[in-house]
Amino acid sequence: MNITEFTEKVVKAAREVLGEEYRVESQEILKNNGTRLHGVIIRSGSVNIAPTLYVDPYLRAYEEGMPFGDIMNELLGSYRRGLPGGDVDMDFFRDYEKVKDRICFKLISAEKNEKLLEDIPYLPFLDLAIVFYYAYVGETIGEGSILIHKNHMELWNVKVSDLMRVATANSPRLFPASCRPIAEILEELMHTGADEDMQQALPMLVASNDHRVQGAGVILYPEMLAHVAEETQQSLYILPSSVHEVILLPDSGDLDPAMLKELIVSINRTQVEEPEVLSDSLYYYDLGQKEIRIAA
Numbered sequence: 111m112n113i114t115e116f117t118e119k120v121v122k123a124a125r126e127v128l129g130e131e132y133r134v135e136s137q138e139i140l141k142n143n144g145t146r147l148h149g150v151i152i153r154s155g156s157v158n159i160a161p162t163l164y165v166d167p168y169l170r171a172y173e174e175g176m177p178f179g180d181i182m183n184e185l186l187g188s189y190r191r192g193l194p195g196g197d198v199d200m201d202f203f204r205d206y207e208k209v210k211d212r213i214c215f216k217l218i219s220a221e222k223n224e225k226l227l228e229d230i231p232y233l234p235f236l237d238l239a240i241v242f243y244y245a246y247v248g249e250t251i252g253e254g255s256i257l258i259h260k261n262h263m264e265l266w267n268v269k270v271s272d273l274m275r276v277a278t279a280n281s282p283r284l285f286p287a288s289c290r291p292i293a294e295i296l297e298e299l300m301h302t303g304a305d306e307d308m309q310q311a312l313p314m315l316v317a318s319n320d321h322r323v324q325g326a327g328v329i330l331y332p333e334m335l336a337h338v339a340e341e342t343q344q345s346l347y348i349l350p351s352s353v354h355e356v357i358l359l360p361d362s363g364d365l366d367p368a369m370l371k372e373l374i375v376s377i378n379r380t381q382v383e384e385p386e387v388l389s390d391s392l393y394y395y396d397l398g399q400k401e402i403r404i405a406a
Contacts (some may be wrong), residue, residue: 116169117148123182124152131155137162142353142385143222152189159200161192203244203256206266212245213258214284215277216324218353219389230259231270236404237391240330242273245284255324278332285319287328289338292316292357313362318355325355326388329395329402339397347405348393349374352386358395367392371406 111119117136124134133153138146139162149162168181202208220227220239232239244256258273292314315338318325328334329348335358339346344360347370351357359365371392378387394405 111169111172113148113166113169116172117150117165119178120150120165120168120182120185123178124150124186127182127186128152139164140226142218142226143387144225145385150185161189163189203262204265206268209244209266210276212247212280212284213242213273213276214245214281214327215240215242215274215330216327216353217241217330217388219387222387230257231263231273233270233274235330236393236402237389240274240327242277245280278330281319281327282331282334285321285325287317287331287334288320288322288325289315289317289328289334289358313360315358316351316355317358322354324353326350326353329356329393335395335402336397336400339395343397345397346395348395348402350388350391350393351377352382353388354386356388361394367394367406 121134121136125132128134131154135151135153137149137151139149141147147164147166149164151160151162153160163185165185168176168185172178172181217235217238218226218241220232220234220237223239227239227241230241232241234240242258244258246254246256263269263273317328317334317338319328335346335348338358339360342360344362347359347361347365347367349357349359349370351374359370371390374392375390378390391404392406393402395402
């Protein structure tokens with residue numbers, strides 16, 4: 111059974127369980143790096159938004175022997191838990207003045223997202239793309255994000271430069287940068303105390319935002335890289351470990367860029383889920399020139 115057949119099987123079963131008061135539809139969703147997920151959307155007349163239930167992992171569970179009835183119980187349970195407590199008024203999203211203070215940016219691969227970039231505003235940055243989203247927060251559905259599309263720009267009558275201007279101000283304010291020694295993070299994971307020898311042996315810093323979600327964009331924060339480089343008095347290699355974070359490695363003069371690039375490629379292929387891969391490139395922040403470039 112392929113994923114399309116399995117999705118339709120879920121849709122049919124959900125319609126039978128929920129009855130005519132609910133509309134159940136399948137939808138293919140284009141995610142980061144060209145990843146396509148298969149979702150089921152359940153709508154009722156009483157609520158104006160509906161969560162998307164992704165069924166891809168359930169096909170694997172089904173093929174491994176999980177009873178279909180148990181799968182449906184889990185999916186419908188997730189649907190009921192994900193329902194907001196009432197209607198969500200989204201009319202505000204039509205007014206740029208009401209949304210501009212929560213428009214932020216993030217970084218994605220330009221090459222792997224060619225299809226997505228046809229529909230969304232972006233600015234090229236090296237081999238990456240700076241894209242924009244609205245950071246939603248509300249009592250009804252909590253925190254989330256809405257990717258900004260070209261039709262939103264047309265509705266608001268704004269340019270990409272306007273989005274970049276407000277996002278440059280909002281992103282550091284709403285999602286402050288976090289830059290910590292990797293040794294410190296490892297010590298927390300291993301539940302050990304501070305180890306100066308480990309910090310010297312692992313001089314790398316993990317840079318992200320305080321939410322640790324879509325945090326690779328902190329390298330665009332004004333003066334963030336300059337501050338780190340000036341503290342060490344060294345330029346920085348930037349290893350894109352995922353869309354959520356990057357690793358900063360002070361250039362001591364004895365590092366091999368080709369070896370670092372091989373490390374990035376290896377980790378991307380073996381440790382990082384495809385939708386979370388940022389790039390196979392090694393980047394370099396030049397302290398003297400105050401600029402970022404591709405090193406390898």
